[in-house]
Amino acid sequence: MTFDPLSPEVRENPYPFYADMRVNDPVSFCPTVNTWAVTRHEDVKHVLKNHQLFSSDPLIQIAFGEFNPAPGAPYLLSSDPPEHSRLRKLVATAFSKKFVDSIAASIEKMINELLDETSPKDGFDLMDALASPLPVTVIADVMGIDASMGPTFRRWSNQVTVGVNQTISTEERAAIQQDAREFRAYFIDRIAAARRNPGSDIISALVRQEEGAVLTPDEVMAMCVLLLIAGNETTTSTLGNAILLLTQHPDQRKLVLQDPSLTPALVEEVLRFISPIQMLFRRATEDVVINGVSLPKDTIVMPVYASANRDEAVFERADQFDVTRGDISQHMAFGHGIHFCVGQALGRHEATVALRILLRRMPQIACDFSSLQWNDSFYLRGPKHLRVAAA
Template sequence: MRSPDLARAVDLPRSFTAWALAHGLQRTMIQRGARKGDLISRMVMDPALRLDPFPAYEELRGRGPISANGLISASVDHAVCNEVLRSDAFGTAGGQGELPGPLRWLHHKVIDPDTLGPVDPPSMLAVDPPLHTRYRKQVARAFTARKVGRMGDRVDEVATTLLDDLAGVDDFDLVDRYASLLPVAVIADLLGVPEADRGRLLALGNEAAVTLDPGLSWRQFRRAETALREMHTWFRGHVERISADPGDDLISQLVLLDGPDRLSPVELHQVGLLVLAAGFETTVNLIGNAVAMLDGHPDQLRWLRDNPDAWPNAVDEVLRHQSPVQLTLRIALRATEVAGKRFEPGHGILLYLGGANRDPQVFAEPATFDVTRANADQHIAFSAGVHYCLGASLARLETAVALRALYERFPDLHVAGRPERRGTRVLRGFERLPVSTRAGVVA
């Protein structure tokens, strides 16, 4: 048997080719564009614009509803983003859709199925109808409004347990001790994941989340690949355990599918792992972003304490103002036109959801954070069209319950220390958010 180090060394050429096709070529072009001052490239590469993308969104908006740099288009326009996301003339083109056909074929050949990530087909996020419809139908059953509505008590229970664990702790990292743990507990229940495995999966999901970003460096790619391989290995064991003793969780339902609905092992991995990771890698950011925003607007936090029924609207305002998923990509599947601009098949467009959510044509004074905003829920933070987030109602429920319970337990909770943002481009959230529960203690 090969040692793990030897196996990794033997695997290197394949891994390098997969990286070069999926990220390396793109990275070289984006870096070249950024050096020449191209705004669209800088928005992907410049670390300062990752931390604060909002001035760049306004610069892009000033150039019109759609901008292009010769390689790709981009938009922060709410109407354009909505139209593209809902249009069947655009799709994901099977992941890596921006590569020419032969290179895309090669990428599918070299990628190791045990390292497939959330935006590699057959992940739901990377396939178009009719395949997408087939997968989505199976998972959607677990997330109907009625089923999610019934999860309220469980979410409450998880929040209460986590807050009980913090009794007597004055200072803690909100992300580590609360915002990350609540969503992972809820989604793990839904997928039948044993309690003992949750911490490790959280760490692996954190490492792998970077694969949502375009133009990764070789080192980032390798680290994420290692995490993805461990996740797939864990998932294989999980499926074996569940196949031997099915329960009423979603993975059991997927394993038990029969006839034409039956999923192949690769499909099962991609569907199951996406729901698992999407379930905890996004809501953590929403909870953290909410606490940071409310910390900066104590008057609104006080108002929410007196008007607890307004928590759901406050959650939508955080989704709008600090969208946890800042962008997505679509590729024209056929020649088409949007906002007077012609798209040839294969041309891509970056849709900045976080920028569209600050479109002044839809939201008055869009840069202002206002938990009473009447149309906060017109944001497209959960995307739109066929890929509209399956977990949107669950994420809203988890966050409203998490925030209300947190501030009821710790009325004086405030940020106390230097928050650290995640270095990711697509996901916007905090790596660390130090808080104190003691009145009057400010860093």
């Protein structure tokens, strides 16, 4: 099987391709994206934990390409120590468990309000009604920006994460470029407002670091863009993927309905089984060998998180969706090493509470699979649209 992450066959279902590569070609070249895919759990972990050998610097260029709203600025995701250590320290405490606990009641209120606006009997688009607006609303509140901008933020996020190698038309390219310019312009204005009238939000905190010469203006911009995008992509996809899987596996839904305390385990198994971030990118800083394959310095390496999370050498019955699986702490849905997702506690909490409430209100939720559209980015996986109704 030839693995091309841009092909319709892979976009429809990449997992048979991952399984084939793990057995027959665990470190394989992908010409359409000019990278080497690394698919076994052990090798993915090796790449992610050895940041000295595998730099993160190509990540934003590949992920955003020409549509980067903050070009030239070092992003947290694509920086290496010591820059990475400095940037991560500035936001780590903002997404601690203590912080998540402090906004838990607000998150639950948001979920119920969003679901109150739906019509379970007639059906609604899960992504538009809940999965997309929830994390965007939460992160907007944390950043001190107008929640009514949520749909616009979601569009900007979807557009700029299309990726450098995605095949798009001239018209689509122009529309994405316009969105990237609007994305940047919005935060230029918002950061300027925080300088004039600082508050208790994250943007104001970043501006104070800028004024203290800890951050540059471009770094403040990049951090704002990253927080908004990273603050919604994983949770949005996890919610959509969870409802898809529960509909496809009624025995697992029955278990969670009978015992809601399984909901956190459900979230972890969804993250493992359909990883929202399928793969990311690294650059070899010197000549390296991965699983017997020699790669020269500056080779772009693509650790495939989604494949590692289905590796039979680590996860028994890896292709079986099982909410009672037990300890699956070795899954890599949030990465590994120094780039382990700084917002994972918030994302896990949002998904757990949203699924618990949704299943309580719609225990026999059903999906209209004809409405399913996967998102546009080749390195992300989750529904773009999915209609559901109370069965």
